[in-house]
Amino acid sequence: MLASNFAKDVSTRPSDAARLLPLLLLPVLCMFTACTRSEASVSAAPVPAHAEPVAHASELLALKLDPAAEQRLDLKIVAIEADETQQRRQYAGDVIAPAGGDGTYSRFPSATATDLLAISRAQIEADAQIQRAKAQLDVAKAIHQRAVQLLEEEAGSHLDRDRAQEQLDIAVANLRAAQSQRDLLGPAAVQLGEASSLWLRVPVFSGDLRDLDIAAPARIGEIGAPISEQQTEATPIKAPPSANSALSSVDLYFALPNTSGRFRIGQKLGVALSLRSDQKLTRIPWSAVIQDSHGGEWIYCRTAPQRYLRQRVQVAAVIGDHALLQRGPAIGTAVVVQGGLELFGIEFGVAH
Structure with a gap:
């Protein structure tokens, strides 16, 4: 009798879990509402900088900055200028023995x-x-x-x-x-090192000949030295033609003064050859040039207010703190000379 009454009482009394369920669900609903509001507030916040695909170059992105972001980056802009100095291109040359009349060196100057x-x-x-x-x-x-x-x-x-x-x-x-x-x-080879004038052989890619003024003197200096430090002049001379078909190169020869005994046969030198007057180069600060991991050279151009686009250039030479461009944007184009690395990081998502 007691057992039956106890079972009836349990079946008619609501369980404790059922009474506590609304209380347990209330914190969860509050957290979900807060997260929803937070996501909405984040999505509504303005983005200071973002990248937009360029229609004509799918691998490039046009960067758009808001005024505040542009001010924080402290970007410096200059215009591309025409270079009015004597334009030269850098090569490497070998000091060789001078030709002696009809001797061996005139037949085999290399x-x-x-x-x-x-x-x-x-x-x-x-x-x-x-x-x-x-x-x-x-x-x-x-x-x-x-x-x-x-x-x-x-x-x-x-x-x-x-x-x-x-x-x-x-x-x-x-x-x-x-x-x-x-x-x-x-003549005796042992006396060649004492010659007051040696020869300089400069292999040049055959495709570059149309751009070079081969009748102009060459500027000589240490290998790898800037053109501005190459002060010694070598005069073009006529020599038996020589070339390397495997490298598609031809050899140019110059008379190299050696009264001081500074140069030695077999020495490698840096040679700056003059370009023809119709080969126009442009000039920008060297700080504007960015090199990627593959050695490619780029600059950032301002195409519109708060808009920047990365463009490829080809540097012909670096003189002092300026780079001479053989290929690149036109004269007058606005170029970023300070803050280019920051723009590069924005484009590729890398912090600097």
Whole structure:
């Protein structure tokens, strides 16, 4: 009887969980409402900078900044200018031995230091051959003179005299041949380092010849030195043509003054060659140029108020704190010279 009454009471009484359920759900509903309001407030906040795809170049993005962001970046803008200085292009050249008349160096002006060592050995052997030929000639002359004297005294024969004459003619021919072979080897290689003027061979890509003034003097300096520090001038000279078909290059030759003994055969030098007057370059501060991980060169141009676009350029040379552009935007284009790295970070999502 007691058990049945207890079961009936439990079945008719509401459970504790059912009474507590509204209280448990109330905090969850409050948190959801707060998150919804927070997301709405964030989405409504203005974005200081964002990137927009460019229609004509899918890999580039046009950056749009609001005035406050532009002020925080402290961007400095200058216009691209025409370069009025003498325009030059940088190459590398090799100091070689000067040509000596019709000698070896005039036929093979691109001889390297290793080649000169082999030539020196050949010259020594040729000098020794001349000395042997001279000694043989002296002996042949003495034999011929003795044969003639015996014939005059009727103590010798015409046959002995003719044989002596034959040996004399052979000795003279051998000496002439040895001297001719020595002449082909040119002046002594050991004296070339003491020459007051050497030659400079400059390999140039064949496609660059149309842009170069090959009749103008070249500016010479240490390899890698800026053009402004290359003060020594080398005069163009005529030399037997040489080229490298594998590298699509041709060689230009210059007379290099060496009165001070500063230069050595085989030395590598930096060479600045003049461009033709119709090759116009533009100039911007070097700080405006940004290099990517692949070595590409870029600048940021202001295309409209608060709008910036990254454009590719080709730097021909760097003189002081300015870069000379061979290819790039037109003269007068507004370029970012301070803050370009920050724009690069905005475009690619990288903090600087």
